[in-house]
Amino acid sequence: ATTTDVRHFLEITDLSQAELETVLERAATYKRAQERGEDHADLAGQTLGMIFQKPSTRTRVSFETGMTQLGGHAVFLGEDDIQLGRGEPLKDTSRTLSRYVDAVMARVFKHENIEVFAEYASVPVVNGLTDDAHPCQTLADLLTIREQEGGFEGVSAAWVGDGNNVAQSFVLGCALAGIDLTVATPEGYGVDDAVLERARELGGDPTVTSDPVDAVSGVDVIYTDVWISMGQEDERDVRMDAFEGFQVCSSLLEHAPEASVMHCLPAHRGEEITDNVVESEHSVVFDQAENRLHAQKALLSWLLE
């Protein structure tokens, strides 16, 4: 039942360093083509299935419009709109969709669920966020950093806040790209040891601290995300206490006066970031959001080549 000759994108490390560079270069090309109004219908006649077990604004709209711009089509499959929501197994959904569509993007809770889905799929499967990883976000983030900094050489970044799905993929992405990263999280909310280990295997050397000021001092990029991810709503009170002092605010930015501030969005102003920082000239959050579109178009056309 398993298919091994299909490329999936479940984690940013499913790309080699060279492949990452190829996809980012293609993303920049698509961005220019779109800005100039040039035709780039490279996926004419192809269909992307999009499974969502959690809500989404950016992921849904960027994949759907991306497929349209590439001359193809996307089908939105909310969990409760398909039989998955009534208990049809993922492995059956995977094999069925594989007979219709050319690629599947899925946003699920457990990371192992997307691995099962991919194991049974005979078309490329793209991770649109799991509890552990958000590699499409990392692609867009790396494209944004490349635009801001002109490349990755000598770039330093700090992750401040929860060591969540977005953080974990960013840690791996920085290792692949050669970005010097410090991760500042409260005790008990760090990225998984296995992720740090993988980053080191890839040649990265992430510094781990629980001091946000230390982490951001003099860096080029500061990145944060929500303290309460989708599915963690019951942990609100304990998380709000744990993350005190980890807010990205003006006084933290005094230690990194030149830094770009990144956030995958949606932002919870007054929690992990202040309104004035989101609205400041440091903020590149809407470039990141836009770059989801260009990066994912590049990824899809590369996977479907």
Ligand code: CP
């Ligand atoms: N950043 C991101 O994935 O946003 P959505 O949840 O809106 O898709």
Ligand code: NVA
């Ligand atoms: N960490 C957040 C990211 C949302 C795009 C979550 O998982 O809810």
